[in-house]
Amino acid sequence: MKHLFLALCAAFAPLPSLADTASALDDLILPGFDKFEAATAKLSAASQESCLPADVDAPYHAAFDAWMQVADLHMGPSETRALSIAFWPDARGFTPKSLSAMIADKDPVISDPEAFMDVSIAARGFYALDMLLNDTRFSDYAQEDYTCGLVRAIAFDLHQQAAVLQSEWRESFAKTLTRAGGSGNATYLSADEATRALFTQIVSGLEFTADTRLGSPLGTFERPRPKRAEAWRSGRSLRNSLLAVQAAYELAQVLANQPLPETSLAMDKVHEAASHIQDPSFQDISDLQARLRVEVLQQAVRDVKEAIETEVGKPLGIAPGFNSQDGD
The missing domain is CATH 1.20.1420.20 (M75 peptidase, HXXE motif)
Known part of the structure; x- marks a missing residue:
């Protein structure tokens, strides 16, 4: 219900x-x-x-x-x-x-x-x-x-x-967004189009975090790729992922201008999953338990994306499952 x-x-x-x-x-x-x-x-x-x-x-x-x-x-x-x-x-x-x-x-x-x-x-x-x-x-x-x-x-x-x-x-570009639909604005022909463009950035950023920031070092089960983690030398791999997800969440909140309970719950799960990761550079990912912890975080990020699609995307007329890379 x-x-x-x-x-x-x-x-x-x-x-x-x-x-x-x-x-x-x-x-x-x-x-x-x-x-x-x-x-x-x-x-x-x-x-x-x-x-x-x-x-x-x-x-x-x-x-x-x-x-x-x-x-x-x-x-x-x-x-x-x-x-x-x-x-x-x-x-x-x-x-x-x-x-x-x-x-x-x-x-x-x-x-x-x-x-x-x-x-x-x-x-x-x-x-x-x-x-x-x-x-x-x-x-x-x-x-x-x-x-x-x-x-x-x-x-x-x-x-x-x-x-x-x-x-x-x-x-320049802030005016392009806020004056969407105005005379001479060939980039965004309506206010809704500008809002949808920002929504696309939220979704694509979360996809990039799940698929690349977390997916690249995961590689495959048979061949993990820890050296492909983002900024692993300075120990920023986990930090960057969390900052990126938080930025997407905050933008979704402001854009929606209404409570996002499902998204907030999904964010809690992101932080919970991250708290169990022992190596913030993901260099221990060849260990089965360490890999599992990153996979749990990856799924939590995808859950945030799905929640935002439902709570922010649906009111925009964008169906859940939207992939920002498909041009749909």
Whole structure:
């Protein structure tokens, strides 16, 4: 009866209004890009003082935390810029290859911030820093070494990218969303279309967390792939997954502008499942019990997605089971 009641409520609930889209921007998305810009500014400044891993570690994590609040928004300016901030997954190992080549050649591009923007995306962003600061092939460097300059260049470049994203969202794309259906807006022809676009970001982000952030290191039962976990060198694999799910949940709450009891219950199960995981980098995943714990978390994330599809998607006229990758 409870599920029937919720389904009936969802069926007759009005579509979220343009105000909900505006609230999503004002309460979460734009402040998220503000925090990302501020955190990368601190990261860049810290690296200029000392580029050594121990000194850059805390601002690196703070900036990465800020990024995860907006990381799964692949729309507007973020659609093209996100990849140079977070080039992952990298199954072919382009990042270590690119970094190794730059270090071996002592590529002078690190002294030219504008030219550095043309460096391979595999040698830019958080995952390049993750490797330089934590992989023993790279992290044993001194202040006067080339690698130190490379860390500083990447950190500075991250801040530059964050500042551009902040500006483009605030000055341009936010207006595209909130003025959906207005004269000259060819991107979103109605307010509902803009709201549905944000809903798609929520669903696709949860799919990415379940299928890639958690699914990649799981691999197969016969062949787990712990080294494919996200940012495992800095122990962020679990942390990133939880931050991404929390960001999706918060966006769903604001977008729906009504209580989401089933989604809240599913979120509780996500945190419960995560509390049992012993290695936050998923490097113990070859152990059967450790693998099972990650699989339980993966299912809990999928349950959050299903709950959001029911409680937020149905009022939007989007049927449960919607796959953001299908173009349905």
